[in-house]
Amino acid sequence: MDQLGVKRGSRTEDALASLLTAVPFRQNKRERLSSGQSPNAATPVFFSPVGAHEREASHHSAGPSGRSQDDVHALRKQHRIYVKGTDIPPPVVNFTDVCKKRKFYEKLLANVEECGFLEPTPIQRQAIPLMLKRREVLCVAPTGSGKTLAYLLPIVIQAKLGALKGREGVKALLVGPTRELAAQIARVLARLVQGLGLRCSLLSAAGVTAGTDFTKMDIVVATPLRLSKAAKKASFGSVEFLVFDEADKLLDEGFVAQMDKVVAACTNPRKVAAFFSATLPEKVEELARSLLKQPVRVTVGERNSAAASVQQRLVFVGSEAGKLIALRDLLASGTRPPILVFTNSKQRCDALHRDLALEGVLVDSISADQAPAARSAVVDRFREGRIHLLVCTDLMARGIDFLNVQTVINYDFPLSAVDYVHRVGRTGRAGRSGQAITFFEERDAGQLRRIANLMQSSGMEVPAWMLQLRKETTVLKQRLKDRKDSKPHPKQNGSLCAKRKRVAE
Template identity: 55%
Template sequence: MELFHDTEPSQKQQADQLEESWTAVDPGCPVPSTRDLLEAANVVRKHYRIKVSGPEPPPPLRSWSELTAVAISTQPLAMADAASAAVDAAGGSHHRHGNSKTAQRSGGADGSESTGLAHASPAGPKPVQVLLSRLQQQGYAHPTPIQRQAVPALLASRELLAVAPTGSGKTLAFLVPILVRLRQLKSAGDWPAWPKAVVLSPTHELSAQQARTLNLLLPGSGLRACLLNKATATGNDLSKVDILLANPLRLATMVANRQLDLSGVRFLVLDEADKLFELGFVEQIDGVLAGCSHRDVVRALFSATLPDKVENLARTVLKQPLRVIVGAKNTAVHAVSQRLLYVGQEAGKLLALRQLLAEGLKPPVLVFVASKERAAALHRELLYDGVHVDSISAALSPTACAAAVDNFRSGKTWVLIATDLLGRGMDFVGINTVVNYDFPNSPMDYIHRIGRTGRANKTGCAITFYVEGDAPLLRPIANLIKEANGEVPDWMLRLKKLRTKDRKRPALSPEVVSGANTNTKPVNKGRKKLKRTLATVNANERRQSDT
């Protein structure tokens, strides 16, 4: 007994060891006072402001290093049995000498194939280690709050209603568990033709952004992904695609025409879910839901904002979902410095923007306008001023929008003009300033607009122009700015509170919608001048070639 007491660690030593191991995994999180797993999970949630409601939520990740253990512990029993059968069929020596769990854990830390189970076992560490390596290479050193809770929830096959601020890493929160689980399914031999995961987004631009992120993580996974558009819908063999990124209209049409089989889909994700429902895609979403008929399909909805009406509609899509909210629901990003700027009448907006640019507004700058015509008109005006500017709107082809976005990302363009829909969910790294040229239609639109800056723990600035006609929506926006520690006049906060159905400003005049009010120079005159300049250049080139 003496020897036993001498070698047994004291209570203080155990506490010190626990604190040391906890700190090594997650240096920024407080250490729980006991070994109780439930308390440890609550410590992580409280520290990262994660609120979870629903039965038996899985514990959040403390670091990416826990992903392998979570993948093993959450794999369905049928999948593990299939893997065991696959190894037996292959004559795996570890299965002959022990059970599958022992064999699965006997591999090296580098995820090597020494166990003979790296490919045959869905719990084998190699696929997850490859993904972890890709995450590290791309600079994703630590999971964000929404990733900490959403990743284990989706791996545990829990349906999810997730709300987190803009720029908080929601894309990785669903891509990582999709990649892990699909690789496990493939290793277990449960691999039918046609897509196994579908991600729905309201715009093609957002889907293209998701594709860029996914392409960073795909190497080494053995999985195939496809961005559904007009070209890929007819030119690709979609039966060989594993992950499909799509918009509702095209996808629902292909499902209805039996051009696409979704019966093998295991993950269905609705990104920017509130916008999908607001835009009237309910019928198309229902068609896609009906097509995803696999008994084990997991559905998840992600968004930065979720009005009560949209949440009630979303719950009709999900079965006993976990509700995960990071921070406060429907609030603006605190990392963004926000202010309101009175510009008088509509004509004052262009003058105010020119003055801000002249005073040294720090690029890159994203400018939001109310319509595609407005975007084109403002684009022309800033071009006249010699500003490196471009615009994206529904009036442009996908190729033109993609080129504008790429130029903005690379720094060739200093100012990008966008409409609400096209700018929704887009992740532009390093945007310093957002200008709301036209006042947002709702607090939700405001949150999404200014969320294009202040992303990934960076700071940003948001300036919102307003005129007299914007008064009906002024108070809720002022409250959002006040909640984010911004300065607003007291009289704005004392404005009459309107009912939700009355929160609309008077309809804009045709001149404003068309963009005509933006111009200070006649458009035709500018076009004629441009034509004369081109004619002169062409004439000079002809003369030089003649000589």
């Protein structure tokens, strides 16, 4: 990789098309199959040893006829699937195993292939059979590992079976923290249900205002805010599956009031809830478990870590003034677009956008206060390659697929390890490679060690001195919260908020 010239201190389905001229994901997979490789192969990740409870769960999971317990354990070990819970079905080997008993399986399998998958990824192998058995799950897997299809496929199968039996009303609610992620889920869902006769909808602001007739819907995708507003006018008593994508974000303080209303509106006693995320801190997991019945936790790879398919490095820029110089040098060195640049606030996002635009860079910016139509237009231009560099806040750090993004730049140092994992996860998706560059200055020293540890756990080489830095102190954490480039976290009230407080205690 090129070094910076800075001293180092040792809205349509068409929007899913490729940004530039990269080979489509499905074609890449066919090439891998022809060469004898796994179509979903990715760079190996460094994993922690399987715990005793996980080994026990693996050995006692009943496999189908012809597959011994040792075979099941070997398959999990091969794909680095860790499970915790009881009565866990074995992972599936291929998509045919999932669909072959369904009358509509040929069309569904064709749709799965259209979504870019020829064989299941590790998280899909284990999550799909669990959800088909109506088990509640906590699933943690790296960014870009196929989590969306892991919950969409079993839900589509169950919704189709329910529709065939004549059951009316919404059968599944899929919840994402941002409009962009919800829209992306809806696009993948539209491709998956094509020709199956299922009625799916992305809940819009207009739909909430007009009062959508949910008795005519099978699967609804929405943000918590829109669902909480819709719950005032509609009943979700028919919902059988409630899925939370980017679960750790949805259980954050900013969403708890809305989440309370969504959960309370889903009154079906047969409802099954599922949580999916790339990161799941222990306190958040404890809160999630309080909402679930005998959940199974599925972890792929090392928990709360960045994907090893991303080459990560830290670059010392000295001070705030050095950031723009470093970014200019990086662009001048020939770094290929498209590039995502992360800042810690809307104000800094707008300022950097202006600076780069004045220098003739094909740049735009996106932040939470923009109107939905404006945000969608920016995303579309970026996907189409009309924008080479997109400056953004952490709004764009979760779940959004820009398959051809080759470089992520953390212009502002991430405020948490979770933020770092999700930012870095915008590149190196679906088996592709990418690079992530994080600028740091002297005042970031207190947070440097935790990011260096994350990088090391992903197989990156980091200077020994970074790993030996003192841990953050309470004073340093408070200074981080008080910095101008940090973001506020609004406080909310509600039952989930009360549970968060009990968990913290």
